[in-house]
Amino acid sequence: MFKSVKRKLTLLFSLTLLCLLLIFIVTLYFLISSVIERNEQNQLYSFFTANNHAFINHLKNETNQGLIRSEHGSEIFYYVFDKRHDLYSGLESAPFSMDRLREDERITESSTITTTMEWKGYHFLLFKRPLQEKGILYGYAIIGKNVTEQIHVIQTITWIMVLLTVLFSLAFAFLGYYFAGQAMKPIKQAFDSQRKFISDASHELRTPLSIFYSSIDLLERDEKEHLSEFGREVVSDLKEETISMKELVNDLLFLARSDQSQIQLQRENIDLSQLLASISKRFSSIMPDSIQFQQNIESGVSFHCDKERVQQLIYILLDNAIHYTDSGSITLTLKKVSDRIMISVRDTGCGIKQEQLPYIFDRFFRSDSSRHRNGSGLGLSIAKAITDMHKGIIAVESSLGKGTAFTITFQTKSSN
Secondary structure, eight states, X not given: OHHHHHHHHHHHHHHHHXXXXXXXXXXXXXXXXXXXXXXXXXXXXXXXXXXXXXXXHHHHTTOOOEEEEETTOOSEEEEEEETTOOEEEEEEETTXXXXXXXXXXXXXXXXXXXXXXXXXXXXXXXXXXXXXXXXXXXXEEEEEEEOHHHXXXXXXXXXXXXXXXXXXXXXHHHHHHHHHHHHHHHHHHHHHHHHHHHHHXXXXXXXXXXXXXXXXXXXXXXXXXXXXXHHHHHHHHHHHHHHHHHHHHHHHXXXXXXXXXXXXXXXXXXXXXXXXXXXXXXXXXXXXXXXXXXXXXXXXXXEEXXXXXXXXXXXXXHHHHHHTOSSEEXXXXXXXXXXXXXXXXXXXXXXXXXXXXXXXXXXXXXOGGGTTSOOOSOHHHHHHHHHHHTTOEEEEEEETTTEEEEEEEEEOGGGO
């Protein structure tokens, strides 16, 4: 139990940290990208502002300078177009080419745009603005810059951050697992001490309770004629309470041994159909007249199990159904589906609230509808322990005021 809690705490801690680190990386990536891109845009805008007047004068004076290509890769390149989008002049920088502009309709058809473009493994930032003076449009200018190096820097930083995130996550997962274990040590020690106390106390109480019960039984048989009616009633009450106390001690001892894996199952191949039919016969004879007992037991179902424990399991569920069903029906069902054996006990009793179902197998838990009834609240805990010992699953479905159904599923030996 503590190992699974320790793993869950470590997993929760690691996932939380990983999510925070991922959020940090994504935020940092967008911040760095935004800052770098804004800085590059400001450079292009400054270049446009500084040369805007010169570009307009060239167009006004019809001074066609043509396209100049620089193979050395100038930092900023530009193209100047007239109103008909015909190239008038420009400075082209390798590796960019005018041909790439003509392929992108966004740039050729828009009068104002700021965008990025990828071509032949390079990244470019492009800035297009109209060339106008006193409301008169003379043409357009496209200014660009090779930002491949900046993009690669951002990508490199991102991968480094991802790698650091993985390394830190592994480190924190290890530390979280270690510290979770350290934090749970005193809890585990207290829990182990409590279990040992319950086990020792239950074991030590069995002998005096047996002696006390034997003494009361002897007193009731030998001195019955000498006791008054009130005395006989007191002795009878003491006997009943002693029996209840012995049952409670036996239940606590069973659960304590189960926690410490000290219960050895006496497994054997049994005819489960015959066992449930026999149990049904016994319970039908003690069933109140207001309850109709029904059985739907598939014949020929065998199971490799501890016969006494499985019998105890069915007793608990049927006894539980009788206690919480004032009138209506109780149905015991056994069927085999493929490699699974399914046993269910369904009643039409008072039912259980939905919010209480997750706690129904907890020790000493009693639902609102059972608080005025007798019982220790250990029966269903024992039922779950027996089911777990046989590698089975016990589930509950219930509707308040309509009834409850317990279903046990076992895997057959061949499937194991």
